[in-house]
Amino acid sequence: MRVFFLILSFLTIAISHSQENLESNLIGEWEFKLDIKDVIKNSDELTGFEKLAARTFSGVIEKALDKTKILFDFKKDNTAAITVITSERTQSRVVFSWEINENGYLVLDEIYDQSEVRLGDTVYWSFSDDKLIPYNSKAKVNEGILLIKVE
Numbered sequence: 001m002r003v004f005f006l007i008l009s010f011l012t013i014a015i016s017h018s019q020e021n022l023e024s025n026l027i028g029e030w031e032f033k034l035d036i037k038d039v040i041k042n043s044d045e046l047t048g049f050e051k052l053a054a055r056t057f058s059g060v061i062e063k064a065l066d067k068t069k070i071l072f073d074f075k076k077d078n079t080a081a082i083t084v085i086t087s088e089r090t091q092s093r094v095v096f097s098w099e100i101n102e103n104g105y106l107v108l109d110e111i112y113d114q115s116e117v118r119l120g121d122t123v124y125w126s127f128s129d130d131k132l133i134p135y136n137s138k139a140k141v142n143e144g145i146l147l148i149k150v151e
Contacts, residue, residue, distance in 0.1 A: 022100050029150040032070035036062055038144025072147060
């Protein structure tokens with residue numbers, strides 16, 4: 001019985017340290033990257049006609065995105081502010097709370113209804129070096145979306 005509690009204690013400490021390490025790596029700015037063509041191609045939410053229409057305008061969308069920088073600023077108080085920088089203005093808001101779940105995945109939760117801030121059907125993000133990879137409810141990568149750590 002002692003051995004069981006000793007092993008359980010070590011596991012709890014190891015998980016706690018691992019989670020603290022992930023959290024400390026998360027804190028700071030991450031740049032949101034979007035490949036609109038990949039998002040359209042891999043979307044399960046769009047019908048064939050909608051994909052065709054979206055592809056038609058993807059060039060216009062890409063040009064607008066080239067002039068826009070989107071930063072996620074993860075803070076120690078478990079909130080994330082999104083800053084959108086365009087040639088005309090910079091706008092920033094705290095829109096997400098975040099947590100690292102027991103599996104080591106980042107989970108973002110909307111703080112309040114933000115109709116203009118959507119990340120598709122992303123359920124969680126997985127750490128991969130200096131990148132965060134989004135996954136949907138079927139544990140499939142959401143192609144075309146990525147967060148990259150800003151140094």
